[in-house]
Amino acid sequence: MSTTAELLKGAAELFPDEVVTSAHVRHFELPAGAGRFALITLDNGFDHTKPTTFGPQSLANLNAAIDQVEAEAANGEIVGVGLTGKPFIFAVGADLKGVELLKKHDEALAIGKGGHDVFKRLSALAVPTFAYYNGAAMGGGVEVGLHCTYRTVSKALPAFSLPEVFLGLVPGWGGCAILPNLIGAEKAVSVIIENSLNQNRQLKGKQVFELGIADAIFEGADFLEQSLIWTAGVLNGSVTVERPEVDRGEAWDQAVAKGRAIADSKVHGAAPAAYRALAIIEAAKDGDLQKGFDAEDQALADLIMGGELRSGIYAFNLVQKRGKRPAGAPDKSLARPVTKVGVVGAGLMASQLALLFLRRLEVPVVLTDIDQERVDKGVGYVHGEIEKLLGKGRINQDKANRLKGLVSGVLDKAEGFADADFIIEAVFEEMSVKQKVFAEVEAVAPAHAILATNTSSLSVSEMASKLQHPERVVGFHFFNPVAILPLLEIVRGEKTDDASLATAFGVAKKLKKTAVLTKDAPAFVVNRILTRFMGEIQNVIDEGTPVAVAEKGVEPLGLPMSPLVLLELVGPAIGLHVSETLNRAFPERFKVSPNLKAVVEAGKRGFYVYNAENGFKPELDPEVAALLKQGDVVLTEEQVRDRVLDAVAQEIGLMLEEGVVAEAQDIDLCLITGAGWPFHLGGITPYLDREGVSERVNGKRFLAQGVASVPA
Numbered sequence: 001m002s003t004t005a006e007l008l009k010g011a012a013e014l015f016p017d018e019v020v021t022s023a024h025v026r027h028f029e030l031p032a033g034a035g036r037f038a039l040i041t042l043d044n045g046f047d048h049t050k051p052t053t054f055g056p057q058s059l060a061n062l063n064a065a066i067d068q069v070e071a072e073a074a075n076g077e078i079v080g081v082g083l084t085g086k087p088f089i090f091a092v093g094a095d096l097k098g099v100e101l102l103k104k105h106d107e108a109l110a111i112g113k114g115g116h117d118v119f120k121r122l123s124a125l126a127v128p129t130f131a132y133y134n135g136a137a138m139g140g141g142v143e144v145g146l147h148c149t150y151r152t153v154s155k156a157l158p159a160f161s162l163p164e165v166f167l168g169l170v171p172g173w174g175g176c177a178i179l180p181n182l183i184g185a186e187k188a189v190s191v192i193i194e195n196s197l198n199q200n201r202q203l204k205g206k207q208v209f210e211l212g213i214a215d216a217i218f219e220g221a222d223f224l225e226q227s228l229i230w231t232a233g234v235l236n237g238s239v240t241v242e243r244p245e246v247d248r249g250e251a252w253d254q255a256v257a258k259g260r261a262i263a264d265s266k267v268h269g270a271a272p273a274a275y276r277a278l279a280i281i282e283a284a285k286d287g288d289l290q291k292g293f294d295a296e297d298q299a300l301a302d303l304i305m306g307g308e309l310r311s312g313i314y315a316f317n318l319v320q321k322r323g324k325r326p327a328g329a330p331d332k333s334l335a336r337p338v339t340k341v342g343v344v345g346a347g348l349m350a351s352q353l354a355l356l357f358l359r360r361l362e363v364p365v366v367l368t369d370i371d372q373e374r375v376d377k378g379v380g381y382v383h384g385e386i387e388k389l390l391g392k393g394r395i396n397q398d399k400a401n402r403l404k405g406l407v408s409g410v411l412d413k414a415e416g417f418a419d420a421d422f423i424i425e426a427v428f429e430e431m432s433v434k435q436k437v438f439a440e441v442e443a444v445a446p447a448h449a450i451l452a453t454n455t456s457s458l459s460v461s462e463m464a465s466k467l468q469h470p471e472r473v474v475g476f477h478f479f480n481p482v483a484i485l486p487l488l489e490i491v492r493g494e495k496t497d498d499a500s501l502a503t504a505f506g507v508a509k510k511l512k513k514t515a516v517l518t519k520d521a522p523a524f525v526v527n528r529i530l531t532r533f534m535g536e537i538q539n540v541i542d543e544g545t546p547v548a549v550a551e552k553g554v555e556p557l558g559l560p561m562s563p564l565v566l567l568e569l570v571g572p573a574i575g576l577h578v579s580e581t582l583n584r585a586f587p588e589r590f591k592v593s594p595n596l597k598a599v600v601e602a603g604k605r606g607f608y609v610y611n612a613e614n615g616f617k618p619e620l621d622p623e624v625a626a627l628l629k630q631g632d633v634v635l636t637e638e639q640v641r642d643r644v645l646d647a648v649a650q651e652i653g654l655m656l657e658e659g660v661v662a663e664a665q666d667i668d669l670c671l672i673t674g675a676g677w678p679f680h681l682g683g684i685t686p687y688l689d690r691e692g693v694s695e696r697v698n699g700k701r702f703l704a705q706g707v708a709s710v711p712a
Contacts, residue, residue: 015098017097021054022044022061026041038082040084052141056111056114079235089135092141094115096316119173138159139171154205156220167313176281177295181289186251188281189258189259193263248286259274267558308680310709311709312679312682326505327665328662329517339421341365341420342365342423342424343426358382367408367410368417372411379408425451425453425454448472457582461520474493475491479675485676488514489516516661521660526670529655537563540553541630547564565606645693653694653702655667668686689701
């Protein structure tokens with residue numbers, strides 16, 4: 001058997017580019033005469049913008065530090081060992097860049113085993129161990145603390161999570177085995193499964209303490225000092241730590257069952273990670289931690305060699321890296337300052353935009369509309385949302401007053417926009433209406449002002465074609481709800497110049513949106529793919545497949561909601577409008593569904609009704625069922641899935657040929673951030689590659705082997 005040190009040395013050789021974390025040991029006397037104490041600080045030598053991670057060399061460094069304190073503890077030289085991080089960061093888990101490089105199952109197994117072998121030494125020392133969660137702690141960062149005897153947490157801690165299931169892994173260094181045995185299965189399932197599958201929801205310091213993960217909580221300002229005073233109390237017996245008894249009976253089984261229901265509702269069995277984590281939690285009921293660790297090692301290795309994790313890491317990298325450095329964006333030095341924003345329209349979308357610009361840019365924002373009542377309603381909406389932020393303690397009274405003072409509404413565009421630098425329209429989705437609005441705005445706006453359109457599908461070039469300065473028109477397409485979905489499709493018209501485009505990207509960054517550059521092609525990226533996807537579902541329903549079968553056909557994708565529930569959210573009328581736009585552009589691939597038209601004409605808000613009797617599950621509306629005229633071609637769920645995926649693969653292939661975006665990666669980034677497409681699919685192209693659809697339809701993969709898949 002190879003030793004932990006040999007195991008980690010071998011792993012380190014596979015991963016030469018690791019950002020290495022040091023484990024510094026220092027000694028001091030604890031307060032109140034409690035004795036000599038060893039404190040290990042995890043630090044990669046960078047500031048908080050490069051969080052501390054555990055790659056193989058980093059684990060080896062921690063292992064060496066434990067060698068030192070283990071000898072000191074055995075010799076009676078110290079009374080305890082503490083573990084903390086650099087300012088603002090405790091540790092954020094395994095270094096995923098190393099995981100991507102692994103090609104063999106036994107290499108993956110070594111990563112799990114290496115982490116366990118190092119971390120569990122903390123609980124085996126001859127003296128008590130203490131983890132001081134001083135800053136952000138995720139994944140392996142949380143788990144290394146779970147192996148300690150006691151834990152404290154900072155009130156200022158902003159983010160604490162076990163995000164592995166979100167990425168397609170399991171908490172594999174003790175999380176699945178120790179956490180339920182510490183705080184009970186129900187709370188552990190909430191942290192490991194529910195939070196992960198809810199877009200990687202983070203816990204704050206207070207919640208970490210309330211859940212019982214930490215034994216004490218202290219203010220951020222003097223966190224370490226207070227933690228050490230508390231530690232002295234624990235060691236000299238003046239502080240007693242009491243933890244509630246864990247219920248190992250029926251409550252444990254119910255928690256696991258609840259976790260399965262959550263996983264089913266989110267991924268529909270399409271991604272294995274949540275189910276593997278639940279199996280380990282289920283088996284941890286008897287408190288045998290070593291058995292749990294062995295199961296974690298196995299699950300970790302299996303998942304590392306599977307497609308979902310590679311897709312998850314790919315998706316994570318897209319959002320964290322590519323999303324922050326948009327492909328094709330012009331030099332940011334060309335961007336012009338924006339000191340005032342104009343919004344044409346004061347409806348719900350326009351009001352949401354006004355609120356976003358106001359909060360992020362903190363510059364004057366002025367709304368206009370066709371009558372005073374609408375203008376007042378728009379400004380009133382923004383004021384109401386600011387009041388809500390104040391009520392939740394998200395902003396103080398001064399900030400609320402200042403923001404309210406910055407938003408105004410006028411009827412006269414000349415009065416409102418004469419000194420605006422960035423003017424965005426959010427009016428009715430009709431070309432003639434938008435052209436008229438832009439002509440009016442151009443007549444009164446300064447020569448340098450950017451004219452942006454929030455159109456979801458119309459041609460930006462055509463919109464700008466009648467203006468004297470079409471070079472300053474840019475597409476700036478947000479996704480609803482504006483506050484939640486991060487994507488912003490920035491559309492370059494035929495005449496858009498670099499300075500206007502650079503300004504648009506600069507504004508997007510200040511708005512904290514994920515900006516993707518797209519060509520001025522019908523419906524741009526997300527709406528074109530979703531319309532083809534939904535259109536194919538609609539086609540099979542029109543041809544004769546029952547609605548329920550059509551919907552179930554795409555369930556294995558594990559999408560956040562079914563296609564017809566999504567249609568309800570978007571609004572059938574908008575869905576119909578986009579399909580008509582695309583039908584004019586590409587009639588051979590985009591049909592206008594007569595059934596969808598009938599649903600819109602009947603004024604229906606969707607295909608479903610929701611009743612309390614059936615727990616508000618979607619049921620086909622009898623009035624909609626009566627409207628549907630179907631053929632007699634009935635497909636199976638599998639045939640539906642093939643039809644839909646083939647259509648999507650074809651459309652993406654054509655979009656890449658047309659140069660709608662720079663690469664397949666941008667398609668995936670758009671679907672993840674604009675349509676909530678799951679991380680475990682990596683967007684869509686890794687899934688199409690993995691299932692063989694790309695080659696079946698286009699004769700080639702979208703991504704090279706090793707990108708979002710196990711390297712060859």
